[in-house]
Amino acid sequence: AQSVTQLDSQVPVFEEAPVELRCNYSSSVSVYLFWYVQYPNQGLQLLLKYLSGSTLVESINGFEAEFNKSQTSFHLRKPSVHISDTAEYFCAVSDPRQDKIIFGKGTRLHILP
Amino acid sequence: NAGVMQNPRHLVRRRGQEARLRCSPMKGHSHVYWYRQLPEEGLKFMVYLQKENIIDESGMPKERFSAEFPKEGPSILRIQQVVRGDSAAYFCASSPGRSSGNTIYFGEGSWLTVV
Numbered sequence: 001a002q003s004v005t006q007l008d009s010q011v012p013v014f015e016e017a018p019v020e021l022r023c024n025y026s027s028s029v030s031v032y033l034f035w036y037v038q039y040p041n042q043g044l045q046l047l048l049k050y051l052s053g054s055t056l057v058e059s060i061n062g063f064e065a066e067f068n069k070s071q072t073s074f075h076l077r078k079p080s081v082h083i084s085d086t087a088e089y090f091c092a093v094s095d096p097r098q099d100k101i102i103f104g105k106g107t108r109l110h111i112l113p
Numbered sequence: 114n115a116g117v118m119q120n121p122r123h124l125v126r127r128r129g130q131e132a133r134l135r136c137s138p139m140k141g142h143s144h145v146y147w148y149r150q151l152p153e154e155g156l157k158f159m160v161y162l163q164k165e166n167i168i169d170e171s172g173m174p175k176e177r178f179s180a181e182f183p184k185e186g187p188s189i190l191r192i193q194q195v196v197r198g199d200s201a202a203y204f205c206a207s208s209p210g211r212s213s214g215n216t217i218y219f220g221e222g223s224w225l226t227v228v
Contacts, residue, residue, distance in 0.1 A: 009153070032215050043117075043204055043219035044156070051214040090156060094215040099144060099208070100169055101217055105155030 002027045004093050006104035013081055014112045021076040021107045023065075023091030033074040034092040034101065035065055044090060050074065061085075086111045115140065117207050117220035118187075125226045132192040132199070134223045138207030145188040146217055147180055150202040162188060195227045 007022045025031060032051050036044040048059040055067040065076045074091060091104040118137040126132050138145050147159040158172040162182040173180065177195075182188040192199055202224050206217040 034216070036219075043119075043221045044206075046216060046218070049214065049216060096215065099210065099215060100158060100161055101146070101215060102158065103148070103156040105153075 002031070002093050002095060002102050004091050004102055004104035006091055006107050008107050009105065010108045010110060012110040012112055015083055016080050018079050019077065019081050019085075019109065021089050021091075021109065023074045023076065023104060025072050025074065025091075025093045027072075027093060027095065029095055029097070032094040032096055033065075033067060034094070035059075035063070035074070035076050036090045036092060036103075038088045038090065038106070040087075047076075047089070081109070081111055083111045083113070085109060117142075117205055117218055119203075119205050119220035119223050121223060122221060123224045123226070125228060126195050127228055128196055129194050132195050132225055132227075134190040134192075134203050134205075134225070135187040136190070136205030136207075136220060137187040138205075139218055142207035142209050142218075144208040144210050144217075145182050146206040146208070147188075147190050148204045148206065150204060150222075156204070159190075192225070195225070197227050200225055200227045 003026045005024045013019045034049045035047040037047045038044045048057045050067045058064045063078045088106045088108045090106045092101050094101045145162045148156045160173050160180045161169040177193045179191045202222045204222045206219045208217040
């Protein structure tokens with residue numbers, strides 16, 4: 001069975017500082033990996049995904065994540081955060097042979113002025 | 114192309130009543146997923162359906178909860194005899210299937226409050 005661990009439930013960071021949100025997964029097969037973002041009182045929006053190919057994937061708003069197979073990680077990073085990045089971020093994993101996606105518990109990103 | 118549509122956005126029910134949550138997937142999507150979100154507990158998978166079929170209901174409580182995705186019309190998540198513990202945000206997501214790399218797209222959610 002697959003699982004996702006997001007080690008930090010909350011991450012405070014000052015505006016314009018860099019941030020890393022950690023995600024580790026467990027799976028005995030190859031995986032698809034996702035990061036979703038949820039703004040207050042809204043649904044989840046896809047931020048970026050890894051399906052195959054380049055291990056570094058980027059989003060349009062400056063986030064990036066790197067698939068590390070040896071460490072079974074898919075950490076999300078941004079070099080300089082903005083107040084508008086305040087949200088909850090969910091890492092997710094999927095088995096390409098199946099249609100179910102498993103989510104982590106989420107990490108709440110607090111941007112400090 | 115409209116996104117995943119969920120209604121109602123907010124629903125208040127008294128204990129013992131029934132709650133019905135509706136979800137219309139994105140156009141062209143035949144796969145529907147329901148998730149429940151509780152504070153501090155993240156997003157929990159409930160059920161995965163395709164048209165007229167329940168594919169995986171491993172996350173559904175054994176009693177009071179049911180889901181359907183008929184040939185015509187939206188997917189329905191039905192909760193009978195609601196209790197306070199059912200209060201949560203319920204999210205529907207849809208997907209065209211593995212051709213999208215299993216990418217799923219979420220609706221805005223339905224917030225159920227049981228009083």
